[in-house]
Amino acid sequence: MSGDLVNLLADLKDKEVLELVKQRLDAGEDPLKILEDSRKGMEIVGKRFADDEYFLPELVFSGELLKQVTELVKPHLKQAVETKKLGKVVIGTVAGDIHDIGLNIVIFMLDVNGFEVYNLGVDVPAEAFVNKVKETGAPILGLSGFLTPAFEAMKETVEAIEAAGIRDKVKIMIGGGQLDEDISKYAKADAYGKNAMAAVALAKGWVGAK
Amino acid sequence: MNMEKKWADLSWEEKREERFKRWLGPDVTFSSPEAEKLYKERVTRFIKAIKLEEPDRVPVILPAGNIPAYLAGGNLKTVMYDYDELRRAWLKFLHEFEMDTFIGPGLVFPGKVLETIDFKLEKWPGHGLADDIESYQFVESEYVKAEEYDKLIKDPSDFWLRTFMPRAMGACKAFEKLPQLTAFIGIPVFYLAYFADPEIQAAYKKLMDAGVETMKWMEVVNDVSRQSIEAGLPSFWGGMSGAPFDMIGDMLRGTHGIMMDMFQRPDKLHEAMERMVPIAIDEAVAGANASGCPIIVMPLHKGTGGFMSNKQYETFYWPTFKKILLGLIDEGLVPMPFAEGNYESRLEIIKDMPRSSMIWWFEHMDMAKAKKILGNTACIAGNVPVTALCTSTPQDVKERCRKLIEVCAPGGGYILTGGATMDRGNPDNLRAVMEAAKEYGVYKR
Numbered sequence: 001m002s003g004d005l006v007n008l009l010a011d012l013k014d015k016e017v018l019e020l021v022k023q024r025l026d027a028g029e030d031p032l033k034i035l036e037d038s039r040k041g042m043e044i045v046g047k048r049f050a051d052d053e054y055f056l057p058e059l060v061f062s063g064e065l066l067k068q069v070t071e072l073v074k075p076h077l078k079q080a081v082e083t084k085k086l087g088k089v090v091i092g093t094v095a096g097d098i099h100d101i102g103l104n105i106v107i108f109m110l111d112v113n114g115f116e117v118y119n120l121g122v123d124v125p126a127e128a129f130v131n132k133v134k135e136t137g138a139p140i141l142g143l144s145g146f147l148t149p150a151f152e153a154m155k156e157t158v159e160a161i162e163a164a165g166i167r168d169k170v171k172i173m174i175g176g177g178q179l180d181e182d183i184s185k186y187a188k189a190d191a192y193g194k195n196a197m198a199a200v201a202l203a204k205g206w207v208g209a210k
Numbered sequence: 211m212n213m214e215k216k217w218a219d220l221s222w223e224e225k226r227e228e229r230f231k232r233w234l235g236p237d238v239t240f241s242s243p244e245a246e247k248l249y250k251e252r253v254t255r256f257i258k259a260i261k262l263e264e265p266d267r268v269p270v271i272l273p274a275g276n277i278p279a280y281l282a283g284g285n286l287k288t289v290m291y292d293y294d295e296l297r298r299a300w301l302k303f304l305h306e307f308e309m310d311t312f313i314g315p316g317l318v319f320p321g322k323v324l325e326t327i328d329f330k331l332e333k334w335p336g337h338g339l340a341d342d343i344e345s346y347q348f349v350e351s352e353y354v355k356a357e358e359y360d361k362l363i364k365d366p367s368d369f370w371l372r373t374f375m376p377r378a379m380g381a382c383k384a385f386e387k388l389p390q391l392t393a394f395i396g397i398p399v400f401y402l403a404y405f406a407d408p409e410i411q412a413a414y415k416k417l418m419d420a421g422v423e424t425m426k427w428m429e430v431v432n433d434v435s436r437q438s439i440e441a442g443l444p445s446f447w448g449g450m451s452g453a454p455f456d457m458i459g460d461m462l463r464g465t466h467g468i469m470m471d472m473f474q475r476p477d478k479l480h481e482a483m484e485r486m487v488p489i490a491i492d493e494a495v496a497g498a499n500a501s502g503c504p505i506i507v508m509p510l511h512k513g514t515g516g517f518m519s520n521k522q523y524e525t526f527y528w529p530t531f532k533k534i535l536l537g538l539i540d541e542g543l544v545p546m547p548f549a550e551g552n553y554e555s556r557l558e559i560i561k562d563m564p565r566s567s568m569i570w571w572f573e574h575m576d577m578a579k580a581k582k583i584l585g586n587t588a589c590i591a592g593n594v595p596v597t598a599l600c601t602s603t604p605q606d607v608k609e610r611c612r613k614l615i616e617v618c619a620p621g622g623g624y625i626l627t628g629g630a631t632m633d634r635g636n637p638d639n640l641r642a643v644m645e646a647a648k649e650y651g652v653y654k655r
Contacts, residue, residue: 012473055518057469064470096343098333101465101517123339148600148633149343177551178573178630182597195516 005034009041010048012058014065021072031076038069039083039112046112050197056101059108085116087207090132091142092120093176094153099146102176102196106142109196115140115203126153126160133161133170140203141170143189146177154187162188171206175199222567225542229504230257233448236502238439245442252310253444256625260544260589262566264622268615268651270310271446271591272640273599273628276318276344278303280634286344287335290321293430300434304441307637308644312443314435319346320427326420328380331461344633353377354462356471359478362462363485368392374462381416384409448505449497451490451538451545453531454483456511465512472526483530491537504543505569508534514551520559528559539567546571546591550630557583566623573629578617581624590618591625594643599628600635604642611646619651626651 005024008017024034045062048054089110093103100122110117118136120128133141141161143154154174161167174184175193184192193199217225234253240246251266258265279289282299289296300315321334331353333339334346354362354374362369368390375382387410389401404410435445458479459468471479494506512518513527538545546569553560554576561584572580572592580590594610611626618624626647632640 014473052519055516055522056465057472057518057522060466060469061473096340098339098347098349147345147347148596148630149345151597151600178596180595180597182595182601186597186601 005037006040006044009038009062009065009069010044012045012061012065014061014068017065018068018072021069025072025076031073032079034069034073038066042066042112046109049109050200056105059105063108084114086114086204086209087140088116088118088136088138089140089142089203090118090120090129090136090138091144092124092129093122093144093146094150094157095123095125096149096153097145097147098122099177100144102146103144106144106175106193106196106199109200110142110203113200113204114209115200126157129157130160130164130166133166134164137169139170140206141172142199142203143172143174143187144176145174145179148178150176150179151183151186154183154189158188171202173199173202220542222540222542222564225540226504226544227542229498229542232502233257233444233504236439236444238436240442241440245440248442249439249444252442255310256444256446259622259625260566260569262586262589262621262623264653267653268619268624268626268647270644270647271313271625271627272307272309272311272643273594273596273631274303274307274313274640275631276633277635277637277640278315279318280344281306281637285335285342286318286346286633287321287341289315289318290334291336293320293427296427297430297434301437304434304438304443307640309443310647311446312438313447314431314438314445316431316435316447320423323420323423323427326381326416326423329378330380331378348460350460350464352464352467354467356463356467356475356478359471359475359482363478363481365392366485366489378461381420382413384413445501445503446505447507448501448503448543449494449507451494451506451508451534453508453510453513453527453534453547454486454490455513455527455531456509457486457490458482459512468512472522476526479526480530483526487530487533487537490534491541494534494538494543495541498541498543506538506543506545508545508547510547510549513556514549515553515555516551520555523556524559532563535563535568539564544568549573549575554579560584561587563587569625571625571627575629577614581618585621585623589623589625591627593629594627596628596630596632599632599639602639604636604638607639608642608646608649611643612650615646615650619653622653 005020008020021034042062045054049059091107093100107117107119118132120132129141143157145154158172161170172189173191173193174187174189179192181192191202193202234250255265255269259269276286278299279286282302284295284299289299296315296318304312331349332346333349335341335343358373361373372385372388376386387407388404393401459465463471498504498506513523535545548571550573552574553572557580565587569589569591570584575593577593584590594607598607598610614626
């Protein structure tokens with residue numbers, strides 16, 4: 001039964017997923033187990049995305065489906081969910097850029113791969129990144145940017161991290177539409193990730209996970 | 211225009227020849243015989259590249275975006291609000307750079323107009339973005355709800371007026387109150403009463419004000435365009451179009467919305483996209499007729515590799531986009547899609563077009579692969595990385611151009627340009643692009 005939910009979610013069978021969740025809740029099953037199955041289902045979605053089997057539409061759709069599952073389960077939860085996370089990542093689109101399609105893909109993939117993601121949104125000033133990294137102690141900072149204004153903004157953000165004296169405590173990765181290795185060097189980031197899978201690989205490498 | 215055969219009876223190649231003739235002989239007085247000679251040489255260079263023939267040398271579209279504003283000491287904000295500055299900056303650029311074509315300031319939208327209509331779909335410097343940001347940016351949202359597809363399908367004009375305009379332009383909010391304006395039964399007296407509504411009157415007044423302001427801006431844009439042609443520099447921007455999937459995804463439903471629609475209401479999405487096809491074709495034709503240049507620039511967004519699978523692309527994106535491409539070609543126009551992101555995975559799909567009927571401009575792309583797959587079908591353009599243009603040295607840019615020419619130029623069918631346009635940075639990087647074309651891009655006779 002529990003295996004079903006994992007696969008139904010991974011296969012994006014929305015009606016069956018919601019029906020099964022209701023059935024299991026009605027049967028008095030531990031809601032945490034349902035959430036755990038959902039997490040496993042989303043992990044498969046992430047894997048299929050990494051394997052070019054799924055693309056953005058499937059991520060969007062599965063995300064909506066998960067939201068609906070969570071809504072159903074929430075009233076039945078007695079304790080907060082605690083899952084072991086691989087590590088914290090602070091992420092956002094740099095100042096002067098309001099794009100977030102790529103950002104959201106990376107967040108999705110980091111999340112399903114076990115990272116605790118702090119999303120600061122778009123057009124994020126350098127100080128906001130500095131403050132969030134300090135506050136969370138996150139060892140990883142992800143800077144997203146789509147257009148050319150991001151080149152300077154990324155450089156300025158890395159400089160702000162340096163000026164705050166925390167550059168040695170945080171690894172910085174950059175990614176997005178018009179970026180490449182050259183901008184990673186230009187901005188003095190630690191790495192450029194070509195896509196969301198690269199971001200996950202970089203983050204895993206930095207926290208020493210497989 | 212060929213009067214012996216009616217326009218509709220001409221083949222697409224014949225229509226295109228007519229349009230090429232008009233492009234080659236614009237209705238201006240050239241500033242000198244030399245300017246006229248250069249103008250014809252330049253247009254011919256592009257026409258040959260489009261026809262997959264070898265021109266005298268590789269033609270260049272200088273990847274200059276808003277950089278003229280900065281080189282004139284201002285920024286995007288200053289030229290969006292001061293049209294004299296706009297004119298000065300673009301003319302300065304026109305006279306200081308060697309080019310094959312000049313992109314006028316028609317994409318530097320008038321700030322005051324956008325403010326007057328309270329335009330919601332863009333942020334621009336000083337208006338939602340910091341003053342010194344060099345580009346305006348699109349504000350994506352679910353402006354139109356999923357259940358509103360039927361309104362669009364039933365009557366796009368009515369949908370535009372009463373559903374979309376009130377949301378896209380704050381000044382037109384009152385249009386929500388308008389009744390259906392098509393009174394096919396009887397004398398249209400009753401609905402006239404709505405035009406007495408002070409809010410509706412105010413909305414129309416704002417549109418009229420915005421129109422007057424737009425004319426001030428257009429005079430400058432047209433003046434610069436005319437001066438550039440007189441100086442011997444052709445336009446390469448005859449009109450604009452796009453793909454229906456982007457029109458709906460960018461403007462109406464947002465990325466999230468349209469991707470949910472692919473699962474939840476694919477039929478409505480398909481129907482709506484089909485509705486867009488003839489409208490988009492008419493709009494582009496009108497643009498090209500007004501400008502005299504047959505190139506239709508088509509920025510593409512959501513069909514890029516990584517965003518959707520080839521199967522999804524072939525199901526949702528390509529069919530209606532292809533109809534627009536074929537519709538434009540059939541009008542004698544030359545579509546030039548700008549494929550944002552990476553289109554490598556789409557090459558085998560997009561090659562299915564009439565030979566030498568269009569230009570593909572690529573951002574990220576293995577150009578050797580593009581040449582191999584598309585080389586016999588379409589002219590290709592691109593793709594000096596905008597990162598290099600903005601942050602690297604002229605030597606590096608020139609070397610990258612040399613490599614691109616080596617790979618893409620043989621046999622013709624190649625236009626050297628950027629992977630995107632440059633708004634700021636070292637102007638010598640732009641000069642390096644032109645130098646490279648002249649040094650490495652000459653075809654041996």
